Amino acid sequence: MFKIPRIIVYVLMIGGCIALIPPLVFARMRATPSPNRPIHIFWDMDFQPKFKAQAPNPLFADGRAMRPPVQGSVARGESYVDTHMFEGVVDGQWATALPTSMKLDQATLERGQQRFNIYCSACHGYSGYGDGAVNQRAMELVSNVNGPVNGTQWVAAKSLHDETTRHQPMGQLFNTITHGIRNMAGYGAQISVTDRWAIAAYVKALQFSQDAGSSGAKVAGAAN
Amino acid sequence: MSRFLFPRWSNALLPFVLVVGAIAPLYMTLLVAYGFSPKTLDGQYQPEQPVPYSHALHAGKLGLDCRYCHSTVENAAHAAVPPTQTCMNCHTQIHKDSPKLEKVRESYATGMPIEWIKVHKLGDYAYFNHAAHVTRGVSCVECHGRVDQMEVVHRAQPLAMGWCLDCHRNAVDHVRPPEEVFNLSKPTDSWTKDQRLELIKRYDLHPNDNCSTCHR
Numbered sequence: 001m002f003k004i005p006r007i008i009v010y011v012l013m014i015g016g017c018i019a020l021i022p023p024l025v026f027a028r029m030r031a032t033p034s035p036n037r038p039i040h041i042f043w044d045m046d047f048q049p050k051f052k053a054q055a056p057n058p059l060f061a062d063g064r065a066m067r068p069p070v071q072g073s074v075a076r077g078e079s080y081v082d083t084h085m086f087e088g089v090v091d092g093q094w095a096t097a098l099p100t101s102m103k104l105d106q107a108t109l110e111r112g113q114q115r116f117n118i119y120c121s122a123c124h125g126y127s128g129y130g131d132g133a134v135n136q137r138a139m140e141l142v143s144n145v146n147g148p149v150n151g152t153q154w155v156a157a158k159s160l161h162d163e164t165t166r167h168q169p170m171g172q173l174f175n176t177i178t179h180g181i182r183n184m185a186g187y188g189a190q191i192s193v194t195d196r197w198a199i200a201a202y203v204k205a206l207q208f209s210q211d212a213g214s215s216g217a218k219v220a221g222a223a224n
Numbered sequence: 225m226s227r228f229l230f231p232r233w234s235n236a237l238l239p240f241v242l243v244v245g246a247i248a249p250l251y252m253t254l255l256v257a258y259g260f261s262p263k264t265l266d267g268q269y270q271p272e273q274p275v276p277y278s279h280a281l282h283a284g285k286l287g288l289d290c291r292y293c294h295s296t297v298e299n300a301a302h303a304a305v306p307p308t309q310t311c312m313n314c315h316t317q318i319h320k321d322s323p324k325l326e327k328v329r330e331s332y333a334t335g336m337p338i339e340w341i342k343v344h345k346l347g348d349y350a351y352f353n354h355a356a357h358v359t360r361g362v363s364c365v366e367c368h369g370r371v372d373q374m375e376v377v378h379r380a381q382p383l384a385m386g387w388c389l390d391c392h393r394n395a396v397d398h399v400r401p402p403e404e405v406f407n408l409s410k411p412t413d414s415w416t417k418d419q420r421l422e423l424i425k426r427y428d429l430h431p432n433d434n435c436s437t438c439h440r
Contacts, residue, residue, distance in 0.1 A: 003233060004233045004236055004237060005233065008237075012240070019251065022255055022259060023255065023258065023259075025259075026255075026258055026259040026264045029264050029265075029267060029268075030263055030264050030267045030268070031268075032268060033268040033269075033270035033376075033378040034268060034269070034270060035269070035270055035271045035272055037265065037266055037267065037268065037269035037270075037379075038262075038265055038266035038269055038345075039265040039266075040265075041260060041265065044347065044349075045347065045348060045349045046347040046348060046349075047348060048348035048349070050348065052302075052348070053300075053301070053302035053304070054302065054304060054305055056339070062335070062336055062337065063336070063337060063339070064337055114403075117289070118289040118291050118292055119289075119292055122286070122288055122292065133285075133286045133287050133288075134286055134288075134314060134318075137285075137286060137318070138314075138317070138318050141318060141319070149319065150319040150320065150321045150322035151319075151320050151321030151322075152317065152318050152319055152320060153317050153320065154317055154318065183316075183317060185309070185312065185313040185316070187313075189307070189309065190292075190295045190310065191295070
């Protein structure tokens with residue numbers, strides 16, 4: 001047996017070690033978040049000369065591929081002729097019932113509850129007392145010992161059960177949800193018309209449920 | 225002129241050469257399969273966003289519903305990134321002078337969009353429909369992971385075709401009652417296989433694996 005020179009043995013050992021590096025690099029890439037992905041080796045048709053939703057387009061001054069509607073345009077099916085449906089107003093007065101195309105039933109109230117929990121409960125709380133998580137957080141920031149954090153100003157979210165809100169007709173609630181009021185922003189862009197009505201109906205139900213006097217019992221009967 | 229002759233010791237290397245020769249193709253094959261897999265090339269993409277928005281705070285600690293901001297997800301193919309107005313629903317008052325929100329205030333004042341960086345980008349040939357999935361019981365968490373725990377959002381899944389098909393061919397492991405879709409903290413195996421089979425039947429779920437389902 002002839003002896004293999006040292007140098008050859010070392011080269012082979014080093015080569016073996018180097019062969020371990022790529023798998024380790026790949027394993028690390030899999031395991032750690034990084035801004036340097038995705039890596040496109042085969043481009044195929046990953047990048048096509050077309051625009052998907054919310055994509056940028058440098059041809060327009062604002063960089064949006066999706067063009068915002070021209071001021072004053074009216075969406076199909078939203079003629080706004082129906083003031084009850086779109087403004088909550090009937091004959092110059094706040095509407096006291098749902099628009100005629102909607103039905104006050106279990107399904108509407110459940111939909112309203114679900115939407116209320118998504119959009120309203122953040123500030124107003126699940127039961128409407130103004131004790132939502134965002135409200136609590138804002139209160140903490142305002143009452144910080146070193147003064148309000150980052151200039152936070154906050155007026156406690158309104159309880160939906162206080163004297164001024166409790167007796168508001170459904171149309172007025174709809175209007176408030178749509179356009180906002182005082183420090184509350186309008187949710188017309190975030191919530192569809194029918195969902196806003198469903199929320200208004202649910203808020204009425206919530207208010208009656210927390211106002212368990214004779215009127216509460218009466219309405220519970222009427223709703224059935 | 226003398227001919228080159230392999231030194232005698234090279235005979236001792238022969239078995240080694242054979243072993244390496246057998247392993248090398250296998251090594252290269254596995255390396256490419258592992259390294260060029262979307263799990264490696266796309267995995268855990270985490271770009272730095274123009275505004276350091278924390279899902280962990282908003283969706284986790286404050287418990288905002290995904291749909292508060294991504295309000296189109298139940299009706300449209302695209303789960304929209306919210307307009308600046310949605311941020312300003314709260315931030316006209318809360319943290320209203322925060323330096324982190326500078327770009328949000330600027331966008332609000334000028335009407336120019338904030339240039340958020342898309343994390344979950346598919347190839348332009350793929351058409352994923354959010355509404356079709358979330359209204360039939362595929363939770364956000366199946367593809368996006370625990371976004372409610374992410375300070376900075378990263379890709380939790382490879383979003384590659386093979387990965388899509390894993391679920392399309394075995395939907396029963398990935399469905400839950402539609403009303404629990406946005407509840408990220410509840411794992412899908414909280415429901416028994418029988419319950420999930422029942423859901424498949426009740427909602428008539430038949431995800432198919434035709435090319436034209438996603439490519440058109």
